[in-house]
Amino acid sequence: MNRIMAIVFLAILLAGCRQDRVTDQMKENRVIKDVKAVVVSAHPQASHAGVMILKKGGNAVDAAVATGFALAVCYPAAGNIGGGGFMLIRTSTGDHDLIDFREKAPQAASKDMYLDAGRNVVTGLSTDTHLAAGVPGSVDGMIRIHAKYGRLDFREIIQPSVDLAANGFILTREQASSLNRLAEMFRQKNPDGCAFVKEGQWEQGDTLCQPELSAALERIRDYGREGFYAGLTARLIVDEMKRGNGIITADDLENYSSVFRKPLSSTYRGYDIVTCPPPSAGGIILLQLLGMLEPFSPGEMKFHSPEMIHLIAEAQRRAFADRAKYAGDDDFIEMPVREMLNGNYLKERMASFDPLAATPSSAIEAGDPVNFESQETTHYSVVDEEGNAVAVTTTLNGSYGSGIVVKGAGFLLNNEMDDFSVKPGFPNMYGLTGSLANAIEPEKRMLSSMTPVIVEKEGKLFLVAGSPGGSTIPTSVFQVIINLIDYNMDPRVAVDTGRFHHQWLPDRISIERNSVTAESAGRLQKMGHVLHEVSGLGRVNAVFALQNGLLEGVADKRGDNSASGY
Ligand code: DON
Numbered sequence: 001m002n003r004i005m006a007i008v009f010l011a012i013l014l015a016g017c018r019q020d021r022v023t024d025q026m027k028e029n030r031v032i033k034d035v036k037a038v039v040v041s042a043h044p045q046a047s048h049a050g051v052m053i054l055k056k057g058g059n060a061v062d063a064a065v066a067t068g069f070a071l072a073v074c075y076p077a078a079g080n081i082g083g084g085g086f087m088l089i090r091t092s093t094g095d096h097d098l099i100d101f102r103e104k105a106p107q108a109a110s111k112d113m114y115l116d117a118g119r120n121v122v123t124g125l126s127t128d129t130h131l132a133a134g135v136p137g138s139v140d141g142m143i144r145i146h147a148k149y150g151r152l153d154f155r156e157i158i159q160p161s162v163d164l165a166a167n168g169f170i171l172t173r174e175q176a177s178s179l180n181r182l183a184e185m186f187r188q189k190n191p192d193g194c195a196f197v198k199e200g201q202w203e204q205g206d207t208l209c210q211p212e213l214s215a216a217l218e219r220i221r222d223y224g225r226e227g228f229y230a231g232l233t234a235r236l237i238v239d240e241m242k243r244g245n246g247i248i249t250a251d252d253l254e255n256y257s258s259v260f261r262k263p264l265s266s267t268y269r270g271y272d273i274v275t276c277p278p279p280s281a282g283g284i285i286l287l288q289l290l291g292m293l294e295p296f297s298p299g300e301m302k303f304h305s306p307e308m309i310h311l312i313a314e315a316q317r318r319a320f321a322d323r324a325k326y327a328g329d330d331d332f333i334e335m336p337v338r339e340m341l342n343g344n345y346l347k348e349r350m351a352s353f354d355p356l357a358a359t360p361s362s363a364i365e366a367g368d369p370v371n372f373e374s375q376e377t378t379h380y381s382v383v384d385e386e387g388n389a390v391a392v393t394t395t396l397n398g399s400y401g402s403g404i405v406v407k408g409a410g411f412l413l414n415n416e417m418d419d420f421s422v423k424p425g426f427p428n429m430y431g432l433t434g435s436l437a438n439a440i441e442p443e444k445r446m447l448s449s450m451t452p453v454i455v456e457k458e459g460k461l462f463l464v465a466g467s468p469g470g471s472t473i474p475t476s477v478f479q480v481i482i483n484l485i486d487y488n489m490d491p492r493v494a495v496d497t498g499r500f501h502h503q504w505l506p507d508r509i510s511i512e513r514n515s516v517t518a519e520s521a522g523r524l525q526k527m528g529h530v531l532h533e534v535s536g537l538g539r540v541n542a543v544f545a546l547q548n549g550l551l552e553g554v555a556d557k558r559g560d561n562s563a564s565g566y
Contacts, residue, residue: 029563030555031492033546038553038565039067040541041380045169046070046079047555047564049160050382053152055566060388061089061149062157065142067380068392069161072138073213074169076196076412077178077399078378078468081216081228083414084137085377085394086276087145088263088452092387094459096265096274097148101141101258101394102445103134103416108247111439114422126422127429128189130246132402132415134446138394139220139228141258148260158221165214165410168207172560176202178399185403194405212410229253236409244404246413255443266341268294269485272456276393278335281327282451285474288319290481291346299486304498304516306523307355312482313502313509313529316475317364318349320432320504325366328437329445335437339369358528361507376400377450377468381543383461383551389543391452393466393473398429419446430470431506449473455481465542467556472510475501476538484544491544495554499537508532 032038039050050067058066064087071079084103090096114125126132146154171179179186179202186197195210202208219227227233234253241248264283265274268290275283292315301308326335339345349367352359377395395414396402402415421434428434430449438447451474455463463484467476476499483494498515502508508530511521521531539556541563546552553563 030557030561031553032563032565033552034548034550035553035565036550037383037385038543038551038563039063039380039382040543040553040555040561040563041067041071042078042378042539042541042559042561043071043075043172044560044562044564045074045164046380047562049164050380051564051566052160053157054384056152056156058152058157059149059386060382060384060390061145062152063384064380064382064390064392065146065150066157066160067382068138068142068394069158069217070164071378071380071394072411073161073165073210075378077175078376078395080136080394080396080401080412080414081139081220082133082136082406082411083394083396083401084134084416085141085392086280086448086450086452087141088274088276088391088454089149090274090389090454090456090461096263096454098261098263098276099141099145099258100261100279100445101137102279102448103137103414104256104443104445105417105420105440106135106247106249106252107442108249109417109440109442111441113440119423121423121426126418126420127398127415128402130241130244130402130404130413132417133246133248133413134416135248135252135256136414137256137258140225140256143225144258154224155221158217162214162217162221165210165217168209171202171204171206171208173204174560176204176206182400182403189403190405190407192407195410196405210410212408216409216411229256233409236406240404240406240413243407264337264341266291268481270457271462271485273453273481274456275453276451278327278337279329279445280448280450281323282449282474284327284337284340285319285323285449286451286453286478287341288322288346289315289474289478291341291343292318292350293482295347295350298482303487304520306520306527309500309509309516309520309524310355310358310527310529311353313500314353314359315350316502317359317361317504318367320471320502321361321364322366322369324433324504325435326369326437327434327447329447332441332444333437336369342369345369356527360528361504364504377470377473379452379466379468379539379541381464381466381541381553383464383543387461389454389461389464391454391464391466393450393452393468395450395468416446419448427505431503432471433505451477453477453481461545463542463544465540467538467540469538471503472501472537475499476540480540480542491542491552491554495540495542496557501537510534510537512537
């Protein structure tokens with residue numbers, strides 16, 4: 001008997017050692033170089049969860065699904081099962097695919113639902129209430145993408161998140177301070193309490209347990225899609241809606257479906273750029289910016305010189321003016337996507353560019369492409385040993401979404417309805433205005449800026465990237481691409497260097513603190529630009545394919561992002 005006990009003990013010990021060895025071989029950091037497989041996400045424990053799935057023989061899609069569920073636990077500000085997003089895939093054989101799991105407006109939603117009798121927008125209704133939530137898409141998206149591409153059993157992929165929610169995750173300093181800052185909001189919106197509120201202050205290193213979320217994840221593990229869109233979880237969502245005058249019904253949940261779409265693609269200086277189609281405008285803006293820039297030579301201008309910032313800000317201004325007029329869910333509206341990306345149209349858009357002076361936004365209207373034929377989201381990037389690449393951007397919209405936790409199910413409801421144009425010309429929480437193209441209709445998807453991107457050179461993987469940041473997503477992704485292609489920057493510098501952003505309205509350039517000299521700022525102001533200093537723009541989590549055939553994962557220095565690989 002004693003011998004048997006000894007053998008069992010030894011076996012457990014060895015298993016433990018093996019686990020440690022696997023962990024030891026893994027590199028986890030903000031930047032990791034010369035690895036064969038890598039996950040870069042907003043939280044070290046989520047990157048780790050993804051890499052453990054790769055180590056078990058899972059492919060990049062398996063790892064992305066595992067990372068997505070882990071982020072729903074350990075990055076509740078934006079990781080989610082109550083929100084939505086987009087996943088872009090490039091298989092090792094060079095095929096592309098995209099799943100759109102963006103939230104949809106509930107069937108009872110209507111164009112003027114956030115207006116009062118005088119047709120004024122009611123403050124906070126589309127951001128802070130049960131009415132702010134779109135029908136969640138993440139769970140359906142993760143399950144469908146796994147069914148199409150996954151290699152490991154779904155239960156094995158989701159189990160680490162079930163455990164992480166039950167046993168707790170370690171709060172980073174940024175998380176502890178944001179939960180402390182938002183404690184009163186969580187208390188008010190969740191009078192019966194929720195996992196994010198505790199007596200006293202959260203500290204970095206505290207363990208945050210979410211037993212109700214763990215049980216909700218278990219139901220997804222055991223019943224798949226039905227474990228969220230039907231049964232107990234669906235009932236808890238509908239009860240939550242009744243409690244707060246929300247409108248999502250059991251039918252809305254049952255009817256939700258994510259959609260496979262053809263990614264958008266174009267070229268820039270010999271590179272192939274593959275990105276997100278509508279209902280995100282992010283991909284269109286990215287490709288418009290690259291198209292407008294191609295006839296110019298930014299690489300010959302000093303990096304962040306007034307000339308360079310002016311040129312790019314003017315292109316950004318024009319792209320965002322088009323977004324405001326034309327962009328929406330093209331399952332519902334006619335959107336001239338092909339025309340908006342036409343090279344001649346983009347040249348014409350820049351014809352009014354004055355190299356010496358800002359063009360006021362009041363003088364810029366949306367173009368006429370039809371005449372030309374031809375503050376929280378999260379992004380993670382994954383590449384596996386075989387070369388399959390995945391770029392996922394997902395969100396609840398605002399930080400912690402609506403702040404409302406579904407009672408009994410432990411997850412946050414999104415406030416994505418604010419991404420619709422609640423009234424023509426009225427700015428959303430990112431200052432973006434829209435038109436009828438993005439008006440609310442039952443079951444329509446709200447316009448997004450999410451921009452997962454995969455760049456290739458001569459048929460080979462070059463870059464996998466994306467970012468949070470609302471309206472600043474496509475401009476952040478765009479700058480990383482030109483930093484690499486036009487300025488030949490090292491990957492880490494390309495991600496970390498300062499950024500700037502113009503979105504037509506408000507008519508100003510937002511510039512990260514300390515990223516331009518006082519002299520450059522002065523010259524931009526003389527050209528007629530209004531400068532607006534901000535602390536951070538975007539958080540790009542990226543993977544770069546190196547010349548030696550290995551990978552470099554770069555997690556943006558802005559935030560607690562982490563690259564993990566082997
Ligand atoms: O889909 C969108 O464009 C927004 N809901 C994204 C929000 C966001 O990126 C917040 N991040 N900081």
